[in-house]
Amino acid sequence: MRFNQRITFVTEHNGGYNPGTGEHDEPSKEAETVACNLSELGIERTNELFGQIDKKIIVARLQRPYAKPFDYAEINGDKYNVKRQSDYRKGAFYLEGSS
Secondary structure (H helix, E strand, O other): OOOOOEEEEEEOOOOOEEHHHEEEOOEEEEEEEEEEEEEEOOHHHHHHHHHOOOEEEEEEEOOOOOOOOOOOEEEEEEEEEEEEOOOOOOEEEEEEEOO
């Protein structure tokens, strides 16, 4: 299996008052890009796993499990929400496109 595509995991931090420094912090984003293998989930399998056939689900498989918390994933500049993470292998994510 080739891991020739890239996925970026994004964590957003809200700004606000920081009592430790006594100043206002600006909102920020942290992003980490890793190699992955991407494939689209078929209609039959989407219906089995999620009970829907009208959703486009993309499967992202990583070389190593990704355990850090994140808010969403980006692939080629498009934003995706995690629908499910594989219990069997923590390096597989089922992603659904978000608007």
